[in-house]
Amino acid sequence: xxxxxxxxxxxxxxxxxGPTVMVSAKNDYIVDVMAASWVCxxxxxxxxxxxVLDKKSFTRQLIEQSQKFAIxxxxxxxxxxxxxxxxxxxxxxxxxxxxxxxxLFYQDNxxxxxxxGCAAWLICRLIPEQSNQQNYDLFIGEVIGAWAxxxxxxxxxxxxDQLSDEMKTLHYIAGNQFYITGKGLIARD
Amino acid sequence: xxxxxxxxxxxxxxxxxGPTVMVSAKNDYIVDVMAASWVCxxxxxxxxxxxVLDKKSFTRQLIEQSQKFAIxxxxxxxxxxxxxxxxxxxxxxxxxxxxxxxxLFYQDNxxxxxxxGCAAWLICRLIPEQSNQQNYDLFIGEVIGAWAxxxxxxxxxxxxDQLSDEMKTLHYIAGNQFYITGKGLIARD
Numbered sequence: 001x002x003x004x005x006x007x008x009x010x011x012x013x014x015x016x017x018g019p020t021v022m023v024s025a026k027n028d029y030i031v032d033v034m035a036a037s038w039v040c041x042x043x044x045x046x047x048x049x050x051x052v053l054d055k056k057s058f059t060r061q062l063i064e065q066s067q068k069f070a071i072x073x074x075x076x077x078x079x080x081x082x083x084x085x086x087x088x089x090x091x092x093x094x095x096x097x098x099x100x101x102x103x104l105f106y107q108d109n110x111x112x113x114x115x116x117g118c119a120a121w122l123i124c125r126l127i128p129e130q131s132n133q134q135n136y137d138l139f140i141g142e143v144i145g146a147w148a149x150x151x152x153x154x155x156x157x158x159x160x161d162q163l164s165d166e167m168k169t170l171h172y173i174a175g176n177q178f179y180i181t182g183k184g185l186i187a188r189d
Numbered sequence: 190x191x192x193x194x195x196x197x198x199x200x201x202x203x204x205x206x207g208p209t210v211m212v213s214a215k216n217d218y219i220v221d222v223m224a225a226s227w228v229c230x231x232x233x234x235x236x237x238x239x240x241v242l243d244k245k246s247f248t249r250q251l252i253e254q255s256q257k258f259a260i261x262x263x264x265x266x267x268x269x270x271x272x273x274x275x276x277x278x279x280x281x282x283x284x285x286x287x288x289x290x291x292x293l294f295y296q297d298n299x300x301x302x303x304x305x306g307c308a309a310w311l312i313c314r315l316i317p318e319q320s321n322q323q324n325y326d327l328f329i330g331e332v333i334g335a336w337a338x339x340x341x342x343x344x345x346x347x348x349x350d351q352l353s354d355e356m357k358t359l360h361y362i363a364g365n366q367f368y369i370t371g372k373g374l375i376a377r378d
Binding site (some may be wrong): 004013016017018019020037038039042043048050052078080082083107130132136137138142157158160161165166168170171172173174176177178179180181182184185186187188189 | 232
């Protein structure tokens, strides 16, 4: 088992199935992590994503300051963590990450915090678009690094059909309710 | 069984779990349907969505002309239809919809074609944003009507845990490969 680099032009496959994600960012020594369902692929290459980040979110401020953020794809085992970082704000509780049992790590040459235990991670450079950010809370990022836990995603493919339920990714509905990713299906041509 | 109206402020729940969708539009008497994975909630109320629509897509032209489109959420039984409308273009084959066994219907007072057999439908009014459309192929729509098949979504909630696999929604990866929506999971607070 290991965390392996994912080619940037394959990184859209990490998000294509619409999983719930956690968004993280850092400015100086302040780190925050939030939950987000409204993160979506925008382009394959150069790989780009959109993320909707509410004006009340402290993580958004860190992204505006540092111009960088990470998107990580949690697994079912982390559902409680996702709810915790999604319902608490750093503004009210600066111990939010500790209280949510979030452990961070870094990839070499990238000063953006990543959450341990996820299935995959994408580090993005903000492409500033003030009108989208102010009018729609819509942020655009270019993916500049991508990695996956090779137990879940290997050589460009998810391995959900070989995984226990707690290792599958999450799809958020509302409240505390998710669905996990289900069975594979190959359509006929 | 019936197709029921979904309150607009609950319509985000139809897309929140990240399903693959089909996008449809009509101008004069020309109708087209395409597959799309990059459709995402942008706001809860007024309900808004983003959709990435390639410049080569004929459906995109119809949307630019009519300023309206529909997003529908197909079920696993329709996977072959999704691949067919996603790989053929109306430009090359004006019988694309017939060849893909797509049947259309309309809701009263909305002149936007909807695909039969889906789990849910959202009709959107384009919010024109030329810079996003030209630079990023990114379209923003305001949801002005939403409906669901009450076997799959009823009173604000998906019912996947009570459905057979072929009635669950689809999450696209690449090629002909999807995952269907899996088991429900309620996180602890």
